[in-house]
Amino acid sequence: MDAVEHGETFIVTRDGHQIGELIPLWRRRRFVSRQEFAAMSRNSPAIDLDAFRADQDAAADHGAGGAYED
Structure with missing residues (x-):
């Protein structure tokens, strides 16, 4: 989890087949x-x-x- 938190992505496999991806959730800035x-x-x-x-x-x-019309 530390690696994901620092930007690493991991492919999740089962029996040698890719079934998912573990990616970091980037926090977006609200103010520009x-x-x-x-x-x-x-x-x-x-x-x-x-x-x-x-x-x-x-x-x-x-x-x-x-909503305000008769």
Whole structure:
């Protein structure tokens, strides 16, 4: 378990056949600074805002009536 905790991965076998893998669970950071986010986003594709809105409208059921409608 110490090895897994330090990043090692192990293949679990039974009778010489692989049946599983023991891998570490990496803890993710919850906070990303504005500078890190900007650096990660620098090479992302541009967003077509009209297409994005059309996708959102297509996914939302505007005719279902909300919880506050009569």
